[in-house]
Amino acid sequence: MQATLALNLIAAAGLAFLPEAIALPRASLRRSPVSFALHLSAIAVIYACLLLITGRVRFSAFVAIALVALLAGVSNAKYASLQEPFVFTDLSLFSQLFSHPRLYLPFLSVATVAAIVIGVAMVIVGFVAETPLAQRPVGALALLACASLAVAYLCAARLPLTLNPVDDQKRHGFFAVFVAYLLNGMKPATARQLQDALAAGPFASGAPQSAPDVILIQSESFFDARRLAPSIDRAILKHFDNARRESVQHGDLTVPAWGANTMRTEFAVLTGVDQQQLGYARFYPYAFVRRACASLASWFKRGGYKTLVIHPYYADFFGRDRAFKHLQIDRFIDIKAFADAPRAGPYVSDMAVAASIVAALDEPRNQPAFIFSMTMENHGPLHLERVEAGEGAAFHALGDDPRWRDLTAYLRHLANADAMLGHLIAALRARPRETVLCFYGDHVPALPHVFVDLGYEPSRSDYFIWRNYGDAPAIRKDLCAEQLGPALVRSLEPVRPRGKPARTLYPTTEQ
Structure with missing residues (x-):
């Protein structure tokens, strides 16, 4: 035997x-x-x-x-x-x-x-x-x-x-x-390596010296798709273009994900830690966050901020509900708060997320807010979405060939993300309180067949940092995802022209 x-x-x-x-x-x-x-x-x-x-x-x-x-x-x-x-x-x-x-x-x-x-x-x-x-x-x-x-x-x-x-x-x-x-x-060493990297990260010490409200938006599968071909309508991102022109800083964003794995980019932005420092935890970092650690949210909390996450999907997806508590998030608004919100395709619309952000900003409070929001509208699979005959003409000049069907579905949602930006920036511009908006894409969409047909395969997304106060020339600077959080922190302090009053501010705990 x-x-x-x-x-x-x-x-x-x-x-x-x-x-x-x-x-x-x-x-x-x-x-x-x-x-x-x-x-x-x-x-x-x-x-x-x-x-x-x-x-x-x-x-x-x-x-x-x-x-x-x-x-x-x-x-x-x-x-x-x-x-x-x-x-x-x-x-x-x-x-x-x-x-x-x-x-x-x-x-x-x-x-x-x-x-x-x-x-x-x-x-x-x-x-x-x-x-x-x-x-x-x-x-x-x-x-x-x-x-x-x-x-x-x-x-x-x-x-x-x-x-x-x-x-x-x-x-x-x-x-x-x-x-x-x-x-x-x-091995236990994986979690230890992650915790050590966070302890040595850019948000392990320090605190805000001013107190504008801060909004950080991670836009699902967002990138400037006009890079794919000149046949894509330039006006599809008109609000995005305006925001970049008015921004403190903008550019391409190199992200540690392609087509999916949102949490890798998300973790890099929230912690400022490069994936090379994470070892094996780089593939799913939230799984190895097991105790309180430094993050962009904890940095704001040391300045007296209220920290909030808004995401129109399930809080337990990717284990975010558990991991975000360790990252010092006070409150998580998830899909339960969007039960009656309008959909765009199978998911909650970007415009509904913008409305939720504005509502959170308008809540009575005596402390500044750091709001991190992740959109969901442009999440695939795009090939399951309905595309009407002739719909593509509103977004591109490639025609109704079936191979462009998924691209049309993607551009439809991209246009909605742009409309969300226009609505949100208009609301922030009218606010009496100083507010900073940082917007970026988590990764390019999973459209490999479209990229092959167009002869261009993108890998980077885009970002901008915009303020409703202060004067500063728009700086073009390409970043890696882990550099975006520190760039956002640096943007909080404006150079204000002499004699120009500041907008209403919350007091900080540092004063």
Whole structure:
């Protein structure tokens, strides 16, 4: 029996390399011995654990192989849409597949879904068809599982990784990299590294010396789409253009996300910490925020500010409700407050978010406000949205070809984001209190097929910092996401012409 178990393990370990052939980006079989050892030891752990639980030899070998194939298929779906393979932190978002299926399931192709269904059916049939062992070598299997796990940990620690999933996968193979990220990333050191980076970040000390109200808006999938082609209507972002001309500072924003993974850009802006300092936490930083830490919100709180988040979606998405408390957010207004708000497509409209921001500013209070708002209207999947014949003419001159359908849906929402800006800036300009508005896009939209057809693939979003007080020339300065918060802080103190009175201010705790 021992020989049979060993042969099945060897077969499973060898056959588990076959799914690597479908994993994108492709990896050469010319890899380091460490990556091969990590792949084989991980398969051995899975096989031994399944055999301990089920007692079914061939079934355990088949499931070990099928698991690699499943991960590779899901990874390919993610890579096709977001240019990034499946990484270990995506496992922690698995429950969101069921609670928010519209955000995930449409990105799985019919072939991928069919393969998953067939694979599950085969697993069930295999489990039922195979007779379990009458006597399981429990001790030997437990020893194999523990020894293999120890080898996997050693190999994962020794594997030379860049933490760029695409580059690492090309060099070491999909499954070895996935396992290495998982074993290395789940160590307590990951959370410690994040906390240490925040403790040394730009908001760990200091406090505001003045007290304007401050609004920070993260606009879903916003970027200046006119860069894609001259055929896109220039007037689609007229309010955005006006805001940039009147701004203190504006420019392109380099963000650590493409097509999705909003929380990476969000975390960089709120903490001022570069993803290189986060180690494995860079992929899903909120999962590793486990105690009170420094952030842009905590910096404002030291100046006596009330800190507020407005987001027209569920507070528990990405674990924001838990993480934001550690980031020193006093209050979170989420989808429950937008039950009767108008929609634009499947999500709450940007204009409704603007109305909520203005309402929050108008609440009676005796302290300044820092309001962080994330919009939702332009969230995909855009290919599920309805586009009428001829609708594209209002936004571009590319015609009604079906390949521009998703672009039309995107530009429709982009125009709504621009209208939101016009409404909000008009309201802020009329306010008696000094107010600062910082606006930026979290990432470009997931429209890879549109970008290919237009021959241009964007990677950066845009930002501006605007004030309703003081005089300053608009400075063009391109930034990285982690530099935006410090730039916002620097913009609070204007150079005011002699004799020009300040607008109404709240007192600060520093005075």
